Amino acid sequence: MTVRTNRRVPFRLPPVLDIGIAIGVAIFVAIGTFFAAELQHPQREPDTLGIALVVLTALSLAWRRRAPQLVLAACVGLLAGYLLLGYPYGPIQLCMVFAMFELARQRPARVSLRSCAAALVGVTAALAASRLLIEGTVPATLLAVWTAWLIIPWSVGALVHVTRSARIREQRELVARAALEERMRMAREVHDVAGHGFSAVAMQAGVALLVFDEQPDQTRRSLEAIKETSATALTELRTMLSSFPHGQSEEVAPQGLDDIDALARGVRAGGLDVRLSVPDIDLPEDIGRAAYRIAQEALTNALRHAGPATAEVTVRLADEVLVVEVRDNGVGAPRLQPGRGLAGMRERVAALGGSISTWSPPEGGFIVSAKLPLGGGEK
Template sequence: MRPAASSRDRRRRESAADLAFALVLLPLVLLATRLAGQVRPDATRVDGTALALVTVAVLALAARRLLPRVTLAVVTAAVSAYLVLGYPYGPVLLAVLVAVGTVAVRLPPRPAVVAAAAALVVLLAHLLWSRGERPGWFGVLPGSAWVVVPFALGVTVRANRESVERVRAEQARRQADEERLRIAQEVHDVVGHGLAAISMQADIALHLMPRQPEQAVTALAAISRTSREALDELRVTLGAVRRGAGREPVPGLARLDALVGRLAGAGLRVELRVTGEPGDLPPPVDLAAYRVAQEALTNVLRHAGVDRAAVTVRHAPGEVSVEVTDAGSGGDGGAGHGLAGMRGRVAALGGELAAGPLPGGGFRVYARLPVEPTR
C-alpha cells in the first residue's frame, strides 16, 4: 500500500473513532449535567440552552484529531458560555480535558502552548463575570487545573511517542546499514572470486597464446565459463536480496565441488576432504561456510603464489568447520575486506574464525560455525 493511501486510511479510522467517542460520550454528559443541576439548586437551572451548549462542546470532539485547534476553540467557546450563564459545574468540563489533551499531543509545542493559554484565558472569564455565583480570584487555581493538567499529560504522551519513533527510526537505519553491508559482502564474495579466477585464466591465455594457441583457447573457454557462472551466481544473490532471504537458492557446501572445478580451470588444484556425517545445515550457516571456503581459496589464487590448496570440511554434533590451507609464502593471506568480511560473517552466527601463517610456511584459515540441533 502506498504511503499516501495508508495515511488517508489512518485519518479515516481516526475520524470514525472520534465520532463514535463523541456519540457515546454525549448522552452520558447530558444526563450527568441534568443531575448536576439537581445537586446545585443555587446555580442557573439547566434548560435547553445549557443542553445545547453541552451538545456543541461534546460533538466538537468528533473532529479533535483532524482539526485539534478548531475543536479546542469550539469547546472553549461553548463551555465558557455555559459557565458565564451560571450553569452548574459538571461533566461538560470533560470536553475541555479531551480537547486540551489532544492539542498537546497533536500540535508542536509552541502552537500547543498558545492554543491552551488562549483557552485558559477564555475559560477563566466566568470567574469575574457570571450570571450565577462568581468564585472570583479564588477559583483561578482549580479552574486552571482543567487546562494545565490535561496539557501536561498530553505533552508527556507526545514526548513518549516521539521517543518511541526515534528509537524505531534508529533501528530502521541500523537495519538498513546492516543490510547494505550484507549485500556488499555478498557482491564482494561473488565478484571478487569470479574476477580473480578470470584474471588468472587470462594470464595463462596470454602466456600460452604465442607458443600453444590450442591451450590458450582452453583458457579462454574457461574464462567464458567462469564469467557466466559468476554472473549467474550474482544474479541469484541479488534476486535473494530483492525478494527476501529463503526465496532464492543460495550457495552452500554442496557447491564446493563446482567451486573446486572452476579453480582448477584457473590453475589452482584444490584437494577437498569432507569428514563426519553431513546433515541439513541452516541456510545462513551453509552459506557462511561456503563463503569462507570461497574467499580463502580466492586469496590463495591471488596472493599465495602456489598451485595447490586443501579444503577440509568437518561435520560434528552441533557444529561444522571449514579449514583452508596452502603451502604458499604465508604473509597475511590477503588480509583486508575479504578476511574482515569472513570474520564478521562467522561472528554474526556465533562462530569463530582464525587466520594466520603456518609455522612451516603457508597460510591457514579455520572457521567453526555452531549448528542448532534440528527438532
C-alpha cells in the first residue's frame, strides 16, 4: 500500500536585495502619497489605514521575481481597496505598473496577457466606482488614459521576455551546433585513423598468410608492419582522445608532412608500391595535419580498391597554396560512389578554405588533388 503525505513547501523570504528595493519603494510611495493628497481634494485624507494599504502594496513587490502572478493579484486587491475607500490617486499605482512589467518579463505573452488584462479590468472597475462615489461621473478620457498607461508596462515586459527568449534559444542552437560539429569532427578523425589502420593491417595479414611457408622473411616483415601500423593507430587515437577533458594528459604532436614517409612504409608493407615527392616545408599545424590526412585517406582507398598498382604522393607549393596530389595507376573508379572517407576529406579541406577534386582518368587509375591556402591555418 502506498502512503501519500502532503509536503508543504517551506516559506522562504525573497533575496535581501529585493527586500531592500521593496522597502525603498514603500518609503517613497508613502511619502509621495501625502504630496499627492496636497494636490487633490480627496474624499478621504491619507490615514493609518491608507498608509498601511500603500506600504503593503509596495512590500509585496519583494516577491515579484519569485511569484509574479501572486504579487500582481495582491497589488490589484490592495489598490482596488485603496481606490474604493476614496484615498487620493498617487504613487501607489506605480506598484501595479512594476508588478505587470515583472509578470510580462518572466512569463510567456499569452499567460501574462490574460493575467494583466484581468488586473486591468479589476483596477479600472475600482477606479470607475470610486469616481462615481466621489463625483457621480466617470470621464471617458480618464478611463482611456488609465487603460493606455497600464498597457505600456505589459508591452515593455513582453518585449523584454521575447528578446531574452530569442537570445537563450540562439545560445542553445549555437551549443547544439557546436556539439554536432564536434561529433562530426570526431567521427571523421576516428574514420581516418581506424579506417587506414584496419585496412593496412588486413592487407599485411593477408600477405603474411599467403607467403607464410614459402617466404618467412616476407612474413616477418608483414608482421612487423602490422605491429608498427597498430602502434601508430593507437597513438593517433590517444592523441585524439587527449582533447577531451578527462583524456590523456600527455601531449603528442599531430601528424604532418614529416609523417607521410612512415605512412608510405606501412602501405608498402600491405602490398601497394608508393612513391613520394614531399619537400621539407614549414607549414601551419592544421594545414600539415590536413595534408597528412588527405594522403592517408587516398592511400587507404588505393590499398583497398586499386589492385596491383603504384601510388604516387606529390606535395608542392604554388602561390601560397599547398597542393597535395595522390594518384595511382590501378583499376580506377569510373562510377565513383563517395563514402565517408571522401566526404571527410572534403569537409576537412573546406574548413581550411581550400578545394579538392577526385576523378578517374580514361586510361585508368584514380587521382585525388587538394589545394590548401596557407592563410587558412595557424602556426
